[in-house]
Amino acid sequence: MKAFAELLDRLVLTPQRNAKIRLLADYFREAGDPSRGYALAAIAGTLTLNTVKPQLIRDLLLEHMDEVLFRYSYDYVGDLAETVSLVWEPPQERVAADIPLGEVVERLQMAGRSEVRSLVRDMLDQLDTSGRFALLKLVTGGLRIGVSARLAKQALAEMGGKDVGEIETLWHGLAPPYLPLFLWLSGEADMPTLKTPAVFHSVMLSTPVGEGDLEGLDPADFAAEWKWDGIRVQLANIGGVRRLYSRSGDEISGAFPEILEAADFTGVIDGELLVGGTARSNQATGTFADLQQRLNRKTVNRKLLEDYPAFIRGYDILFSGERDIRAEPFKERRQALDTLIDAASPQHFDLSPLVPFATWEELDRLRSDPPDPVIEGVMLKRLDSPYVAGRAKGPWFKWKREPFNIDAVLMYAQRGHGKRSSYYSDFTFGVWTESDGQTVLVPVGKAYFGFTDAELEILDRFVRDNTVERFGPVRAVRAEPDAGFVVEVAFEGLNRSTRHKSGVAMRFPRIARLRADKLPRDADRLETLQAMIETKI
Amino acid sequence: MRPDNLLYPAPKGLYSEKGDFYIDPIQPVERALITHGHADHARAGHGHVLATRETLDIMRIRYGDGFCGASQVAPLGETITVNGVTVRFHPAGHVLGSAQIAVETDGTRIVVSGDYKRRPDRTCRAFEPVPCDVFITEATFGLPVFHHPDDGAEVARLLMSLRQFPERAHMVGAYALGKAQRVIALLRQQGYEEPIYIHGALAKLCEYYQNEGIDLGEIRPATLTGESRQDFAGAIVIGPPSAFADRWARRFADPLAVFASGWMLIRQRAKQRGVELPLVISDHCDWAELTGTIREIAPAEVWVTHGREEALVRWCELQGIPARPLHLVGYDDEGE
Numbered sequence: 001m002k003a004f005a006e007l008l009d010r011l012v013l014t015p016q017r018n019a020k021i022r023l024l025a026d027y028f029r030e031a032g033d034p035s036r037g038y039a040l041a042a043i044a045g046t047l048t049l050n051t052v053k054p055q056l057i058r059d060l061l062l063e064h065m066d067e068v069l070f071r072y073s074y075d076y077v078g079d080l081a082e083t084v085s086l087v088w089e090p091p092q093e094r095v096a097a098d099i100p101l102g103e104v105v106e107r108l109q110m111a112g113r114s115e116v117r118s119l120v121r122d123m124l125d126q127l128d129t130s131g132r133f134a135l136l137k138l139v140t141g142g143l144r145i146g147v148s149a150r151l152a153k154q155a156l157a158e159m160g161g162k163d164v165g166e167i168e169t170l171w172h173g174l175a176p177p178y179l180p181l182f183l184w185l186s187g188e189a190d191m192p193t194l195k196t197p198a199v200f201h202s203v204m205l206s207t208p209v210g211e212g213d214l215e216g217l218d219p220a221d222f223a224a225e226w227k228w229d230g231i232r233v234q235l236a237n238i239g240g241v242r243r244l245y246s247r248s249g250d251e252i253s254g255a256f257p258e259i260l261e262a263a264d265f266t267g268v269i270d271g272e273l274l275v276g277g278t279a280r281s282n283q284a285t286g287t288f289a290d291l292q293q294r295l296n297r298k299t300v301n302r303k304l305l306e307d308y309p310a311f312i313r314g315y316d317i318l319f320s321g322e323r324d325i326r327a328e329p330f331k332e333r334r335q336a337l338d339t340l341i342d343a344a345s346p347q348h349f350d351l352s353p354l355v356p357f358a359t360w361e362e363l364d365r366l367r368s369d370p371p372d373p374v375i376e377g378v379m380l381k382r383l384d385s386p387y388v389a390g391r392a393k394g395p396w397f398k399w400k401r402e403p404f405n406i407d408a409v410l411m412y413a414q415r416g417h418g419k420r421s422s423y424y425s426d427f428t429f430g431v432w433t434e435s436d437g438q439t440v441l442v443p444v445g446k447a448y449f450g451f452t453d454a455e456l457e458i459l460d461r462f463v464r465d466n467t468v469e470r471f472g473p474v475r476a477v478r479a480e481p482d483a484g485f486v487v488e489v490a491f492e493g494l495n496r497s498t499r500h501k502s503g504v505a506m507r508f509p510r511i512a513r514l515r516a517d518k519l520p521r522d523a524d525r526l527e528t529l530q531a532m533i534e535t536k537i
Numbered sequence: 538m539r540p541d542n543l544l545y546p547a548p549k550g551l552y553s554e555k556g557d558f559y560i561d562p563i564q565p566v567e568r569a570l571i572t573h574g575h576a577d578h579a580r581a582g583h584g585h586v587l588a589t590r591e592t593l594d595i596m597r598i599r600y601g602d603g604f605c606g607a608s609q610v611a612p613l614g615e616t617i618t619v620n621g622v623t624v625r626f627h628p629a630g631h632v633l634g635s636a637q638i639a640v641e642t643d644g645t646r647i648v649v650s651g652d653y654k655r656r657p658d659r660t661c662r663a664f665e666p667v668p669c670d671v672f673i674t675e676a677t678f679g680l681p682v683f684h685h686p687d688d689g690a691e692v693a694r695l696l697m698s699l700r701q702f703p704e705r706a707h708m709v710g711a712y713a714l715g716k717a718q719r720v721i722a723l724l725r726q727q728g729y730e731e732p733i734y735i736h737g738a739l740a741k742l743c744e745y746y747q748n749e750g751i752d753l754g755e756i757r758p759a760t761l762t763g764e765s766r767q768d769f770a771g772a773i774v775i776g777p778p779s780a781f782a783d784r785w786a787r788r789f790a791d792p793l794a795v796f797a798s799g800w801m802l803i804r805q806r807a808k809q810r811g812v813e814l815p816l817v818i819s820d821h822c823d824w825a826e827l828t829g830t831i832r833e834i835a836p837a838e839v840w841v842t843h844g845r846e847e848a849l850v851r852w853c854e855l856q857g858i859p860a861r862p863l864h865l866v867g868y869d870d871e872g873e
Contacts, residue, residue: 006694012804013813019702026701065681066855072848073682077803086682086802129684415782421794421811422786 003031004039004101005130008137011145015417020147024155028182034102037177040156042138044149047176049108050116051141054080060121064089081136088132090125097126102177104135150248160185165202165389168249173199200249201318201326202389203234203270206379206396213397214360221384223330224355224363226370227377227398228313229288229493230274231295235312237263238319244273255297256310262348265340268319270387271312271352274374278311278350285313285374288507289495313352314341315379318387326387333387367399376492377401403490404532406431406524407515409441410485413463414474416448423456424463424475427511429487433502433526441479442502442526447489450510458514459485481521488513494532504529538643540671540838543622546863551649551673551842553640556622558587560638560649563867570611570624572651573635574599574714577868587611587619589626591634591749595714598741611636613662629653630664631820632715633746639667647671648834654819655826656688659722660715660751664830672836673863676844677821678799685799685823691816692723695795698814699771706769706789707814710778710796713739715820717775718746720797721753723818724773734759734769736776736785759789778810799823828852843868 007027014020024043028036041047061084062070070087077083104123111119120139124132137143153171157164162185173194174181183189232247242260244253253260256273275291277283286308293308294300317337318326325333341351355378357363367378377400385395408429416425426448430441451459462485466478478484490512497505504526544553550562558568565582572578572588574595579588581600586593590610597604611617611626613636618624626636631652638649648669655664678685699707711717717739724733732755735743743756759774770790778796786792796812799819807815822830827849831839839860841849846862853860 009804010814013807013815015811015813019813022701066851068851069681069848072845072851073680076680076845077682078805082804083682086684129686415811417811422782422784 001101001104001127001131001134002098003027004035005128005134007039008134008143008145009130011147017151020151021155021158024147024152025159028155028159028185032100032102033179033182034106034177035100036182037179038101038105040152040178041176042143043145043147044152046149047105047138049105049138049141050111050113052116052120052139054140056117057081057084057120057136057140060084060117060124061088081133081140084124085129085132085136088124088129098128098131099123099126101134104138105177108139148248149250153249156181156185160187163390166191168200168202170194171200171249172243172245172251200234200236200243200245200251201268202249203232203247204316204387204389204396205391206398207391207393209380209397209399217360219357219359219363221382222380223334223383224357224366224378224380225315225352226355226372226375227379227400228272228274228285228352229374229376230272230291230313232270233273233312234268234270234318235259235263236268236319237266238268238322255294255300257300258305259310259312259348262345265344266319266321267317267340269312269314269337269340270316270318271314271349273310274313275308275310277309278313278346278348279353280346280350285372287374287495288493309347311348311350313350315352316387329384329386330381331383363399367401370401375401403492403512404494405488405490405512406528407486407518407522408444408489409479409520409523410459410462410477410487411441411443411479412474412476413459420456423460425456425460427459427487429489430479430502431524431526431529439481441520444500444502444504444526444529445489445491445506445509447509447511450490450512451514455511455514458516479520482519484520486515486518486520486523487511488515494529496533502526502529504533538645540645540647543642543645544640544647544649544671544673546865550867551863551865553619553622555642556619556624556640558619558622560640561651561868568619569605570619570638571596572629572638572649573631575632575652575712578651581605585609587617587624589613589634589636592636594745595634595742598745627665627667628662630655630658630661633661633718633749633751635661637665637667639669645670647673648836649673650675652677652821653830654822655830656685658719658820659726660718660746666830666834668834669836671838671840672831672834673840673842674827674831674849675821675868676827676841676846676849678819678823679827679841679845679849681824681848683799683802683823684825685802685819686817688719688723688818689727691797691818692720692727695724695773695814695816696727696729698793698795699773702793703771705771705791705793707771707773707795708781708786708789708792709773709775709816710781710794710798710812711775712798713777714742716797716818717777718743718751718753719820720775720816720818721756722751725752725754729773730754731772732757734772734774736774736780738777738780739775782811831858832856 010023073087074083153167154164156167180192184191234245236243242263244256246252274285276286314337317333320336341349380397382395408431411430412428413424414426416423428443428446430443432439433442463477467475468478469476489509491506491509493507495505549564551560559566560570561578562569567584569583570587574592579596581604584606586605586608593608613626616625623641625639629635629637629651640647646669648667652675653664711720721733734757747753794812795814797816797818800806801815802817839853841862842865850860
């Protein structure tokens with residue numbers, strides 16, 4: 001438990017992705033089985049344990065502790081698991097001994113409902129402070145350490161010197177404590193073979209069209225289709241097992257029962273998960289904001305099913321029946337997909353239409369002015385491209401519509417994290433509006449990237465030299481019509497929002513350029529943003 | 538004499554009317570007795586200062602030669618009479634030169650512990666328990682949550698991180714007086730022999746510690762003249778905590794933020810400050826040591842000064858020891 005507890009402590013406080021991967025990989029290399037497998041499960045959210053209510057933990061503690069002193073302590077720390085881990089006094093005669101995580105998990109799994117209480121008490125007595133904290137987080141069911149399943153898989157890839165795609169392919173066929181996986185990763189066994197065939201296959205990704213990328217390419221070699229603004233998914237029905245996965249391989253079947261039920265064909269398809277209606281049912285496609293109503297849920301209720309019906313817009317096919325056709329060219333696969341979708345439920349599946357074009361200029365015009373607001377650009381796919389996992393440059397391109405731009409005024413700044421902790425690098429910006437007959441700035445968004453290191457130096461210097469007020473870690477900077485800092489903000493879309501004072505919420509805002517040449521009075525007005533929503537940008 | 542006639546809290550600090558002196562006053566006074574050199578306890582501008590030789594030296598380093606009108610060395614364990622009140626200084630184990638002050642008259646003795654700790658520390662003399670009628674204790678970490686782990690193991694975590702992230706400069710925030718030198722001494726104790734780089738604010742105090750015979754090994758200024766960022770990759774750089782949030786910290790290779798403080802026990806505190814590697818190393822007592830010290834000294838009464846008074850007072854009540862908070866203002870919680 002010591003090693004796992006130390007890992008958790010470090011992960012919580014480590015902001016850098018690569019540093020997290022290294023901490024995880026080092027742990028996976030050094031920790032033994034089955035502990036590391038259960039650690040992986042706890043982090044990736046695949047561990048099932050008898051959970052314990054916070055009240056029970058509190059009761060256990062108050063068996064020995066004055067309630068007033070507990071209250072002072074809890075008020076100060078603010079987190080129950082952490083408070084209890086710190087104030088817990090082991091009995092004097094205790095022999096301090098570490099319990100491996102594997103043993104902790106197995107004891108908890110074997111314990112009956114009535115035994116859990118005393119088991120938790122015994123283990124709290126034996127573990128040290130960090131160990132108690134890790135145990136309490138495990139049994140109350142909330143690690144919250146800022147590590148996704150995807151990141152954990154990347155650490156596994158790093159540990160074993162493998163490709164993360166291979167791990168994703170295996171992932172859903174394996175279960176905690178993942179012994180065959182670790183044997184393979186540490187070079188002591190071959191890659192595990194799977195009994196359950198409905199596993200995730202790493203998806204094929206595209207690269208953005210960059211300056212000059214299309215020069216010398218023949219439009220006739222490519223198919224174009226719209227890039228829909230939903231989430232990329234993979235739907236599998238192989239050997240009678242149906243599964244829906246997100247692009248990173250997380251299983252999301254539970255949240256979309258209607259899709260699973262309708263998937264009565266055999267095969268694996270790739271597509272965009274959207275809400276609203278399919279093209280075949282002649283209904284409008286829902287926006288990303290609508291789709292969000294259905295995301296990040298374990299289950300779904302009837303009302304959501306009715307208000308936001310989900311469907312898949314097919315892009316590609318990996319398995320036709322039980323046959324792996326990933327090596328066949330896109331053109332062939334597309335025909336197989338067409339046939340499959342034609343026979344599938346019209347309410348739950350449609351085919352992403354191809355966009356005919358003759359020249360890149362023509363496609364450029366189409367991409368800039370797409371026929372549906374839920375389109376964020378076009379995809380270009382070589383007609384002869386096989387389906388290859390990962391993001392190779394060449395076979396598939398994405399060509400997004402231009403981002404939207406406004407000029408806004410810096411209003412507040414906050415220090416960044418990690419590498420940037422000595423810089424003011426998180427910025428809130430605003431635009432002008434009328435309020436009670438006065439022209440004032442109203443915040444419309446926050447951005448913490450988009451600028452270069454050199455630009456960050458300039459922004460940071462401006463913040464330090466122009467602070468007018470401080471609110472804890474936040475600094476308000478000078479922002480008057482004739483004194484302040486204007487930035488050009490680029491963003492992908494705009495939604496109405498009741499949560500923001502301005503009534504608008506930006507998607508994916510970033511600072512595109514510093515406009516030292518402009519005065520704050522030249523910045524945009526809120527009405528400009530509102531008009532962008534009206535015209536369904 | 539009743540204890541609260543001998544010493545009582547006044548606006549400028551703890552005051553003895555009979556002796557006409559203050560202990561650690563927060564504003565300039567005619568006569569001050571100083572427990573240790575931290576800025577919130579040792580201020581400049583008093584008429585007359587009585588303190589240990591080391592504390593007087595530290596005040597001189599920090600404030601210059603004119604830090605007070607006149608100074609007098611209080612040798613540890615020697616009795617000095619101030620206007621008919623007997624005072625004696627005893628080691629407190631907090632930082633170099635730190636002392637408790639025992640104040641006595643007519644058979645009533647009050648011990649003002651100042652800030653103190655009970656852990657072994659190579660950089661200062663160990664705390665000495667002094668029997669007394671009233672023990673005045675600090676309560677910086679006066680909550681049952683505070684259990685400081687073994688300091689050697691904490692420093693070992695820093696060394697482990699250096700091995701895991703050899704390309705990053707490990708920037709250790711530590712208070713200039715006491716903590717910085719203790720962290721360096723602990724690193725040396727763990728066998729770390731590389732040069733340790735320090736911020737300019739630490740230079741004079743580190744030099745003073747070394748002149749006092751405390752071996753800190755090779756110390757170099759963390760300046761970049763003629764050196765590239767990469768030279769600090771995998772190095773330990775120690776500076777005052779405020780410096781790390783400042784532009785100074787930028788010159789180092791991919792800095793990894795470390796902070797050595799008792800507060801680092803609370804994860805949220807570490808997170809708020811952007812600390813990646815918290816080291817729980819404190820120059821104060823933790824809860825077990827505070828309560829253990831009160832048990833050991835067994836005073837008739839306990840007065841609690843700065844920190845989390847209410848929990849320690851509550852604990853004393855539960856033990857049947859009369860206790861009350863003094864509500865003294867102006868003392869920092871270890872740099873907060």
